[in-house]
Amino acid sequence: MSFDFNLILQSLPQMLAGLGITLQLLLVSGFLGLLLAILLLLMRISGKLYLDLIAQIYIYIFRGTPILVQIFIIYYGLPQFEAIRESMFWHILREPTGCAILALTLNTGAYVSEILRGGVLSVDKGLLEAGSALGMSARQKFIYITTPLATRLSLPAYSNDVISLLKSTALASTITITDMTGIARTIVADTYAPYEVFISLAMVYIIFTFGLQKLFGVIERYLSRHTVREE
Amino acid sequence: MEVLNGWWDDYFWGAIIVAEVFIASLFLMILFGLIGAGAKLSGNRLAQKTASAYTVIFRGTPEILVILLLYYGSAITLTAIAQIFNPEIRFVDVPPFWAGTIAISLIVGSYATETFRGAFLGVNPGSIEAARALGMSTLQTFIYIRIPEMWRIALPPFGNHMLSLTKDTALISIIGLNETLFVAKQAITVTGKPFTMYIVVGVIYLGFSTIITLSVMGIEKFGNRTTVGTR
Numbered sequence: 332m333s334f335d336f337n338l339i340l341q342s343l344p345q346m347l348a349g350l351g352i353t354l355q356l357l358l359v360s361g362f363l364g365l366l367l368a369i370l371l372l373l374m375r376i377s378g379k380l381y382l383d384l385i386a387q388i389y390i391y392i393f394r395g396t397p398i399l400v401q402i403f404i405i406y407y408g409l410p411q412f413e414a415i416r417e418s419m420f421w422h423i424l425r426e427p428t429g430c431a432i433l434a435l436t437l438n439t440g441a442y443v444s445e446i447l448r449g450g451v452l453s454v455d456k457g458l459l460e461a462g463s464a465l466g467m468s469a470r471q472k473f474i475y476i477t478t479p480l481a482t483r484l485s486l487p488a489y490s491n492d493v494i495s496l497l498k499s500t501a502l503a504s505t506i507t508i509t510d511m512t513g514i515a516r517t518i519v520a521d522t523y524a525p526y527e528v529f530i531s532l533a534m535v536y537i538i539f540t541f542g543l544q545k546l547f548g549v550i551e552r553y554l555s556r557h558t559v560r561e562e
Numbered sequence: 563m564e565v566l567n568g569w570w571d572d573y574f575w576g577a578i579i580v581a582e583v584f585i586a587s588l589f590l591m592i593l594f595g596l597i598g599a600g601a602k603l604s605g606n607r608l609a610q611k612t613a614s615a616y617t618v619i620f621r622g623t624p625e626i627l628v629i630l631l632l633y634y635g636s637a638i639t640l641t642a643i644a645q646i647f648n649p650e651i652r653f654v655d656v657p658p659f660w661a662g663t664i665a666i667s668l669i670v671g672s673y674a675t676e677t678f679r680g681a682f683l684g685v686n687p688g689s690i691e692a693a694r695a696l697g698m699s700t701l702q703t704f705i706y707i708r709i710p711e712m713w714r715i716a717l718p719p720f721g722n723h724m725l726s727l728t729k730d731t732a733l734i735s736i737i738g739l740n741e742t743l744f745v746a747k748q749a750i751t752v753t754g755k756p757f758t759m760y761i762v763v764g765v766i767y768l769g770f771s772t773i774i775t776l777s778v779m780g781i782e783k784f785g786n787r788t789t790v791g792t793r
Contacts, residue, residue, distance in 0.1 A: 395725075395771035396764045397732035400743060404764060407750070408757035494622075501624030505736065512627060525634035529627055537622035 338527045342518050346532055349511040352428070356500040356510065360435035361493060367440030372447045386444070393441035398499050401438055406430040406506045431503040439496045446492060450485030451477055483554040490547035494540050501536075511535065565758055569749045576742035577766050583663050583731045583741070584724075584770070590667035591727060595674025602679050613675065620672035625733055628669055633661040633737040662734030669730065670723050677723065681716035682708065714785045721778035728770045732763075742766050 374386035393401070409415045409424055423429035454477050462472040504513035515532045519525050601613035620628065637655035644651045655661075685708050693703040735743040746759040753759065 392764075392768065395768040395775075397729040397743075397767055399732045399735075400760060400764050400767060403743070403746075404757065404760045408760045411755060411757040498624040501626050502733075504626070512624060515627075516630070519630075519634065523634075523638070525631055525638060529631040529635070533619070533623040533627055533631070536624060536627070537619060540622035541618075 335524060335527050338522060338524055339531045342515075342522075342528050343531055343535075345518065346511050346514050346528075346535065349509055349514045350535075352503075352508060352510040353497075353500050353512075356428075356431055356435060356503055356508075357493075357497050360432045360439060360500075361496055363432070363436040364439035364443055364496070367436060368443035368447055371440060371444035372451065375444070375448055376451060390441045390445060393438055394445075398434065398438050399502055399505065402431060402434040402502060402506060405434045427503070427506045427508050431500075431506060431508055435496060435499055435503075438499070439492060442492050442495070443489060446485050446488040447481065449488065450481035450483075453484050454480045483551070483558075486547065486551050486554065490544065490551075493547070494543055497539060497543065498536070565753050565755050566762065569745070569753075569759075569762075572745045572749070573742055573762060573766065576740060576745040577770075579659070579739065579741045580728070580731050580766070580770060583659065583666075583734065583739070584728055587663045587667040587670070587727050587731075588724065590664065591671045591674055591723065594667055594671025595678050595723075598671065598675030599678035599682060602675065603682060617672045617675050620669050623669075625666065625669055625730055626736060629662055629665040629733055629737060632656075632665040632668075633658060636661055658734060658737045658739040662731075662737060662739055666727055666730040666734070670726050673726070674720070674723050677716050677719045678712070681712040684715045685711045714782075714789070717778065717782050717785060721774065721782075724774050724778070725771055728774060729767065732767065 371386045371390065374382040377383065405424070406427060415421065415424060423433070458476050458480070459472055462476050467475065500510060501512040503510050504516055507513070509517075511532060515528050519528050522528070598613045598616055601609035604610065633656065637653070640654040640656065641651070644654045689707050689711060690703060693707045698706065731741055732743045735741055735747075738744070742763045743760075746763045749759045750756045
């Protein structure tokens with residue numbers, strides 16, 4: 332048993348060929364998940380009990396079950412029904428990529444909506460009172476006061492969730508998708524060299540995570556450019 | 563529902579395995595978290611650097627990669643070691659239970675490191691000074707002042723870490739642990755009802771999540787019974 336550096340040099344380009352799919356999964360489900368999260372957030376703060384309750388149950392279910400189980404239910408489970416196989420969604424649900432994006436979107440939406448809600452709830456009440464005093468309507472207050480402040484307040488927690496989403500994209504390899512992890516698993520099955528392949532792939536993910544953290548740091552500093560520095 | 567007849571006991575034993583993984587990984591996660599937090603708070607530069615590397619690596623790598631690396635990697639290493647003593651041996655592996663449990667404890671332990679570190683730093687310095695003034699030793703201060711104050715701070719994020727451990731257990735089915743998701747796969751090959759079988763898995767995990775969430779809420783109430791509300 333020895334650490335084979337040549338194997339790393341050979342396998343790294345192969346694994347990086349899957350970077351596109353990993354990125355696609357991250358960006359598409361990250362974007363759609365954010366839209367879903369905003370919808371769930373609006374349902375939760377709408378003040379209508381039935382909307383609030385539906386959103387709460389949704390969040391409870393998707394945060395309480397493993398993402399792998401959600402992926403399997405969507406990819407292997409849904410085709411059990413004739414109605415799904417004949418519906419217009421079938422061309423998405425037939426493809427593993429479509430299923431992975433759907434599962435990741437539904438999952439991350441539940442987590443992100445709670446993060447956004449935390450941001451909305453921590454907006455200073457005094458500012459909203461000031462808005463009312465200026466004669467702003469509830470909608471105006473939400474758009475001009477709550478939204479910009481809540482965005483900044485929820486950004487640190489949101490960046491953590493994007494990183495978890497990146498890590499969750501690796502689970503797409505369990506439903507035959509050839510993302511970076513999927514390719515790595517194929518190489519290991521051929522060469523039986525888990526250390527070389529998995530450790531070098533882990534490095535790729537760590538660099539990726541690090542880059543995302545830096546990116547969010549920049550955005551956070553940009554959004555806080557008007558605020559007074561504490562300390 | 564009749565399709566589930568005959569599988570209930572398999573699911574039950576699968577659920578018992580989920581509970582076993584949870585208990586074992588909970589202890590290991592606390593251990594790794596405390597060691598990590600201790601190293602980060604110690605004055606030793608080498609210990610600090612090692613702990614930082616630990617958190618960066620395990621928070622940046624997908625869970626599935628850590629599990630696969632630990633399982634296949636340990637198998638290769640152990641086989642190589644065993645062959646030194648007895649060349650007849652073809653293959654030795656760590657049971658998936660322990661490879662998986664150690665993997666998820668290492669991952670969640672890296673998050674717990676930050677939680678414990680923050681909680682120890684959150685202990686009121688006034689309380690520690692008061693303990694000194696009363697003539698308590700460092701050990702006494704640690705046991706009677708630091709620990710009771712820090713665990714109240716650490717509890718809410720710690721509850722989330724316990725939920726992560728439970729949900730990550732599903733990933734261990736990938737290396738062959740016969741927990742509920744693994745049971746479902748076997749049931750599907752016989753019955754051909756993937757949706758039904760995976761939904762049962764989802765419900766079992768949701769049950770575990772609910773029990774943990776409710777327990778954490780109860781413990782939080784108990785922990786704060788003597789503190790005055792701050793808001």
